[in-house]
Amino acid sequence: MKKYIYKVSVLALFGSVLFTSCEPEVDYEVNPSAGEELDFSNYVAVGNSLTAGFQDGGLYLEGQLYSYPAILADQFEEVGGGEFVQPLFTAAQRNGSGYLRLAALPTPTSPVTERVTDNLAVRTDVPPLPGGPRLTKFTQPVNNLAVPGMSVLSSYSTQYGAINPYFERLLPDAEVGTKSYLQRVAEADPTFFTLWLGNNDILTYATNGAVADPANPLSDKTPVVSFKTIYSLLVNELTDGGEVEGVIANIPDVTAVPFFNTVTLAAIRQGAGAPDLKVYIKVGPAPSDVRELTADDLVLLSAKANIGRPDQVQTPNGPVVIPHGFNPANPLNDNEVLDKDEVVEVKNHTKLLNDAIAEIAAANNIPVFDVNAFFNSIKGGFKIDEVTYSPAFISGNLFSLDGIHLTPRGYAIIANEFIRVANEYYNASIPTVDVTQYRTVVFPNNN
Template sequence: MNSKFIFRSILAVAVVTAASCKPELKTITPSKGSADFSRYIAVGNSLTSGFADGGLYLEGQQNAFPLMIGTQMQTVGGGTFSMPFFNANQADGSGYKKLTGFSATGDPVIVDVPAQAAIGTANVPGFGTVPLFTKYTGDLNNYGVPGIRLNNITLTYYGNLNPYFERLLPNTSPANTTSYLSFVTAKPFTFFSMWLGNNDVLGYATGGAAVAADFPTDKALFTQIYNGAVTALKTGGAGGTGAKGVVATIPDVLSTPYFTTVTLTAILAKVHLAAPTVNTIYIKTGAGTTRPATAQDYFLLPLSAANLIGTTTNAPYPYGLDPRNPVESKYVLDQAEAAVIVDYTNAYNATIKAVAASNGLALVDANALFKSYAGGKIVNGAAVSAAYITGNLFSLDGIHLTPFGYAIVANEFIKSINTQYGASIPTVDVTKYRGVKFP
């Protein structure tokens, strides 16, 4: 048989076969499933508000993950999602950190952009002076309040102490008497997200466990308040007829750049440039003792900016290199203090998972999500990791996320909502959002 004929026959069969195996592209019709997204509210802290780069400012607010979710929900009957934006004249909000370049040794040069929304202070009896921001008075769906702990949400005086909460309330500090939980449930809603509890360990950790008042919330109290919050939110607010929702676990703060960037190895590498024989960094532990640091201790990101290692500005002995002038406790979480953070985080997350399961809520395991990026991933062609500056995930404060990071979180919430309620809310195109902004 002619070889050309055989080749053409095989080619013809291949073409027919390929055509018959061509996959059918099915269009997924957006659906709300068993949920009602007509009024979605977001309850939470700084991560919910869009806080980034050490501050709350307009660009960060515009990239808040609940706004992304609310926008996607509109394809399945969701209503308008209103944010408490700073106006254009106050775009810098509470102030934030900005990367302006790198030093000759490769260290990032970061400056503080001043606040534009600060309007003064108020004196709160028993608490002292607190700052004030320009009030927001419009419609509201995002109730994210930077700094709020779970154990703050039932306090009637808290609106006088937290300027981010105070700016949302009708009265001026110190005249506020509405608790956060009462405030978010004052109007009816049909769906909620709740991401609370992060700050119940975060403040203690970022302060180097040096402030006793920041100690993590009692575990039993956390469980009690968390259950109470979910019960209140499931009612759908005043005048509501019930609501469904999604909750999220607490990320392991020790896996963020705030605690992973300034390592013992990195410190010694810099020290060796001037003192190659020095191989010990001394720290002051939470127990008040001085000892050599180990790989199980966590140095805080501000230690790098303080540029104290080896200096003798405040003592005759080089800072951190001599046991008579150790790294202060506020700049380090020793091994024992870190264990406390891990223990309380695990306990809180066990509560969150149990409450979600018993109430039929969608669950986002943010702890597992953030840990999954420790070694790096490729997301829509972009390299993402937990590395400071270069990782795309975390902003300049080393704790909060970049717009890209918030988009990743938004998609995790959407996926969990879709799974729990049989919905098909479209996910967010993460490529539309930036990582760290370079000069």
């Protein structure tokens, strides 16, 4: 119960800064029960940024407190769960890595964001890692082992702790660059686990417009054979040869999130005030590999600020200023767009990885939360308690300002889906939460 008390005290003290809602109410079932099979005394969560509570382009205290594993741990307490330790940032360093907040919203798809840069947990006493500045250490044993940026492929690398600052933070100095994430998972000894890892084995590639860096093997699609081999090792460690229960989540269709579906051709034309505007994209290495953008091509959210930018372009007649994307001589770059052929490529590879996850889960008698099917089922929107949700950027209530990670309410909805799967498969009655007690996107105060 220590974790719960700490949560309340922190949010009460810093509520005006963190924009939190009241402590979520529990939607109790008649007879909460873990069933006959489940033991939540040492629940361990394995995953990446989505499991860490990453949102708004950063990891910070409020997001950690409302990560879906933290929500699950609260519910597991009702059926005998034990203490759940997270690598929380302190109140003084509550803004963690820094994150985006909404400064203004001129139109629903044109937010003005600003980076929070105070009360960070960024270390200045040591050089940064290749993956970014180092963060304040938290090396005591934790139940939430999530590491933003972690993939199945990188989980096998002993060198990854010297690359990723979120993983380095969890390791004693002597283990940095010598211990893999897989080895760290093997030490966790859970009595129940959730595993949601694999997104970055395709997401990193997709969010760079299907452009891989030849010098970085983690920037490409993870080969299916490698993925399957390492994922099997992870599941074997977590299940302890079939003795431990859990729930596995698969990889969502990355094209179903706002990062890929906000900057549409129609939105670009509306923003430019030109209904017939033509937008051009690069689709190959040759100068002539340029064509018009279509509705089947997905411009990345990260490219939005670049569209229409006045660039000086060298032409046979000398340098000319040409708006970025609005002329075939200055098209949107390959890494700013997931074109229609690349969309098919990403979808097909995601399916292959999910097939591997399903096979490994079945072999270990572990149920799968089909996040891929769930995300695709909500594309048209849905309602909970008369509140509408959708993958729409900002207004959809599910996704945070980075267009990829969820809001606290989105994480609460995911937590309830994990609970639904566990209840159905293990014949348990774990209570769900009232998701409306968790916040969505925080709008600027215009008073």
